[in-house]
Every structure is written in structure tokens, then in C-alpha cells.
Amino acid sequence: MENLRMCKDSAPYQGNAGVQEMLAPLKKQPEEELQCLEMTTKRKIIGRLVPCRCFRGEEEIISVLDYSHCSLQQVPKEVFSLERTLEELYLDANQIEELPKQLFSCQALRKLSIQDNDLSNLPTTIASLVNLKELDISKNGIQEFPENIKCCKCLTIVEASVNPISKLPDGFTQLLNLTQLYLNDAFLEYLPANFGRLSKLRILELRENHLKTLPKSMSKLAQLERLDLGNNEFTELPEGLELIQNLRELWIDNNSLQTLQGATGKLKQLIYLDISKNRIESVDTDISGCESLEDLLLSSNLLQQLPDSIGFLKKLTTLKVDDNQLVALPNTIGKLGTARMSQ
Numbered sequence: 001m002e003n004l005r006m007c008k009d010s011a012p013y014q015g016n017a018g019v020q021e022m023l024a025p026l027k028k029q030p031e032e033e034l035q036c037l038e039m040t041t042k043r044k045i046i047g048r049l050v051p052c053r054c055f056r057g058e059e060e061i062i063s064v065l066d067y068s069h070c071s072l073q074q075v076p077k078e079v080f081s082l083e084r085t086l087e088e089l090y091l092d093a094n095q096i097e098e099l100p101k102q103l104f105s106c107q108a109l110r111k112l113s114i115q116d117n118d119l120s121n122l123p124t125t126i127a128s129l130v131n132l133k134e135l136d137i138s139k140n141g142i143q144e145f146p147e148n149i150k151c152c153k154c155l156t157i158v159e160a161s162v163n164p165i166s167k168l169p170d171g172f173t174q175l176l177n178l179t180q181l182y183l184n185d186a187f188l189e190y191l192p193a194n195f196g197r198l199s200k201l202r203i204l205e206l207r208e209n210h211l212k213t214l215p216k217s218m219s220k221l222a223q224l225e226r227l228d229l230g231n232n233e234f235t236e237l238p239e240g241l242e243l244i245q246n247l248r249e250l251w252i253d254n255n256s257l258q259t260l261q262g263a264t265g266k267l268k269q270l271i272y273l274d275i276s277k278n279r280i281e282s283v284d285t286d287i288s289g290c291e292s293l294e295d296l297l298l299s300s301n302l303l304q305q306l307p308d309s310i311g312f313l314k315k316l317t318t319l320k321v322d323d324n325q326l327v328a329l330p331n332t333i334g335k336l337g338t339a340r341m342s343q
Helices: 016-027 053-056 078-083 101-105 123-129 145-152 170-174 216-219 262-266 285-289 307-310 331-336
Strands: 003-008 035-040 044-049 062-065 089-091 111-113 132-135 155-160 180-182 203-205 225-230 249-251 272-273 295-297 318-320 340-341
Touching: 003 307, 062 078, 078 101, 101 123, 123 145, 145 170, 262 285, 285 307
Parallel strands: 003 062, 062 089, 089 111, 111 132, 132 155, 155 180, 180 203, 203 225, 225 249, 249 272, 272 295, 295 318, 318 340
Antiparallel strands: 003 035, 035 044
């Protein structure tokens, strides 16, 4: 199965003489009819070839096309002729403003990447891509997901960061196979109440939004390992967060937290905790319950003291408490051994 990369300005193939002889007839064609084609098989051959049609006699199966960085304003028509075999399509960093209906006839598509374009919406015809597993629409002007995104039940990864998305439709919570969701730098003010239905989520990034709370159903995300809530509008740790027992990484920096509640100590698997750049005045003694903690970032808060229990974090390797109002450190700090401390 061949993987093909279509682009504009690659150098001609200069390798094996036999391959050069095979390509010689093609070089006689007018320059404007030639495009670059990169084929990845057991060995890589790069040459100036007429795309696709040159190989039909050999019944080559094209499953991957990459049109990234090609200054395209629309999806190339060649894509539509591969609707039965195309599994991965990359259209990154172009100037495409809309996705044509024909694209959604490519029902074998498993990965669609159209980041860094000029899209203003995601068509409802996206529902036709029933085999789609990975979708990247980041860095566009998309304002919302269509309700029938729920039909893309095979989706496991969605990257939609840097879009003016203000809310998620209820249908989004029916993507029950989703394991990674990236919605950084959007306009989200809340999540659907039943967001916890996405029980297979392992990575959830919601940095730089306008979130003040999280739905209570979040506690059902039993497989969640990484949660990024940095640069939002939280004034306290979201309720039920301590129930996500598998959580290993938590970012909630650049918010307006005033205290680090004792409930945090219930996160026994937590390895990384960043609560810097808040308004935290105190850290609860129960922080010692985070027995797996290796990195604790408390920089740029209003701390005047640290609890003695912080010295019992035996696995701690990094402790940052710079830019606070500390006048002394607890005596137990010496128990941290090799931990790197920034004061």
C-alpha cells in the first residue's frame, strides 16, 4: 500500500540509475503538468511524476495524501477519485475556506488533518465519515461542532484548539471512544452536563478558555491521566476533581484560586501539579496525601508559609515557591533530600 505526498517544490530524484531510467519519459512532459510525488514503501523514491494516473496500470492502492503547505485555496479534485482507498488526508497550512461535499464521500478516511486553514464551519456532512478516528481542525475560525458529530463514533482523538468555539453540542458527549480532546485557546464557558460520558478520555486539555466550573459528571472520567485547566477563571478547585483517581498530571495555573484544598491529597497517582500564578494563601496539610507527587509548582502566589506535611512528599524532585511572601520554610523541608527547590 502506497503513501503519497503531493507538494510543489521538491528536488528530482537523484538516486538509483534504474529508477532514473524509469522516470526518464516523464521528464519529457511539460513542466506545468508535473507535480512532486513522494512514495513511501519499503524504500523511499522521490521523483517528478504525473500523479496517480502513471501507476494505475500497476493497480497501486493510494491510502495517504499529504497536501500540507501547498498554498491551496480548495481541496484538490484528485482526492475525490480516491474515495474508496484514502485513509489519511493532510491539508495543513493552506488557505482553504470550506470543505466540499465530495470530500465526505471518502468513507474510508481514518485521519483528517486540516489545521491552520481559513475554515469558518465544520459541515454537517462530517457525519458521513463513520470510520474517522483522528480529526485535527485546530487553528481555523470554526465556531461550533455540528450536533451530528455524534455519528463519528470511531473518533478517538480530536484536536480543535485555537478556534472561537464557545460551546460543545450535547451530541459531542456521544463520542464514547474518545481518548484525547484538545480544546485550548477557544471561547468555552462551560462543558455539557453529561460530559462525564466520555469515560475513555485519557487526555483533556482546556487551557485558555473562560471556564469557571466543571460539570459534576467529570468525576466519572476514571481513565483521565492529564487535565489542563490553565488560564481559565476558576476561583476554587472544581468539585469532584479529587475523585478522578487515575489523574497523573494537573495544570490549573493562571487562575484565581485562593486555597489548595485538602481534597487534593486524595489524588494518590498525581505526579505533576502546577498551581502557579494564582492567589493561593495557604496549602492544606493533606497535600502529603499526594504520595506520588514529583513536581509541585507553587510560584507566583500569596503564600506566607508552607505546611510541615510538604516534607513528607518522598518522591518530590521539584518544588517551586518563588515569587511568594514566604518568610520561613518548614523544618521538614530537609526530608525532601534531592528535591530541586526554587525559592
